[in-house]
Amino acid sequence: MTTALPEYSIEQRISGSFFSRFWQELFRNTGYFPLALILLEFLIEGLEFFGKPDLYLLIPAVFVQTYVLTRWPSSIVWKRLFGSLIAPALYTMGEMAFEGLKFFESPYHVMYLAFALVIAVLQAAQLNQKNLWSDFLLLLENLVRAEILFALYIAFEIYSNPTQTVSLNEFFADGAHQYLGLAVLLLGISAGVANVSSHRYSLLLRQTADQLKIYSEWLLGRNLLGRAINDPNSMRLSRQKRTMMFVDVRGFTSWSEKRTPEEVASLLNRYYLTVEGLLNNYQVTLNINSQRMK
DSSP states (O other): OOOOOOOOOHHHHHHOOHHHHHHHHIIIIITHHHHHHHHHHHHHHGGGGGGSSHHHHHHHHHHHHHHHHHHSOTTOHHHHHHHTTHHHHHHHHHHHHHHGGGGGGSHHHHHHHHHHHHHHHHHHHHTTOOHHHHHHHHHHHHHHHHHHHHHHHHHHHHHHOGGGOSSHHHHHTSHHHHHHHHHHHHHHHHHHHHHHHHHHHHHHHHHHHHHHHHHHHHHHOHHHHHHHHHOGGGGSOOOOOOOOOOOOOTTHHHHHHTSOHHHHHHHHHHHHHHHHHHHGGGTOOOOOSSOOOO
16 A cells, blocks of 8 residues: 655745755754754753753744744845844843843853854855855855854863863863864865755756746646646546647737737737636646747
8 A cells, every 4th residue: 555645836846845944944054053052051951951941942932933934035135134043032032031141151152143143144145146156155154054063062161171261272282172173174164065066956956947847837737747746647548538628819820920920929928828827727738739939
C-alpha cells in the first residue's frame, strides 16, 4: 500500500511550501543563535535555568520572527532588515521587564543583539547586490554566523574560568583557545564558500524552473501541468470521457490582414489572458493552435 503524497502547486514546488520555508528559516537563520544561547545558559545555570523566564521568552520570540520572515517577501530590504531583529527585540524587552538594565550585564545577551544586527544588515545588503559583491556578503554572513559559537564559548569561559578571560591576550595565551579560534574561522570560510556555490546553483535552478514553467503552461495549461507534476500517472494513455469546445475569433483572418504584427499580438494576448482567466476556474485544458505572443 502506498501513501499518497501531498499535492503542491507549481509555485510551491519551485519556492517550497510555507512549512518547508518555515523550518528552513528557523534552523538556518532565526534559531541559530538562540539554540546555542539556550545550551550556554543551561550549562551555566543547570536545572535552575528551566525555572527562569529566559527560555519561555526566547522560544516564542524565535517562532514569531520565523513566522514573520516566512510570510514576508524575502526580496524587500526593509522587511528583511527589521524582520530579522524581531526575536532579539522581543526577548530583550521581555527580559528587561524582569531584570531591568541588569539584563545587559550578561555578555551573551549583548552578543545576541550584536550578532542579530550584523547578520540582518548583511542579509538586507545582499538583496540589492549582484554577482561578486553579493557573493562576498554571503561569505561574510556565513563567517559571522560561524563566529557565534566561538563568541559564546568565550562567554562560557568568562563564567567558568574567569582568570583566563581578564583580557584577550590572556585568553589567547592558551593554545587550545588559539586552535579553536582558528578552526572556527577556517570552517566559517569553508562553509561560506560552499554556501556561495550552492546559492548560485540554486538561483540558476530556480530561473530555469521559472522558464520551464512558463513554456509548459503555454503547452499544457496550468491545471494539467499541476496534475502531471503531482501525479505522473495522470499523463498515461487511458480512456476518458471528455467534453470538447472549439473557440474561434470571428473574422480574425480578415481583421489581422489589415493590422500590424504588434496589433495582432496585442489582441491575441488579451484574448488568451481573458479566456485562461475564466477557464482556470473549471480545470480546463487548453490546446491553442498558435503560440501566445510575448
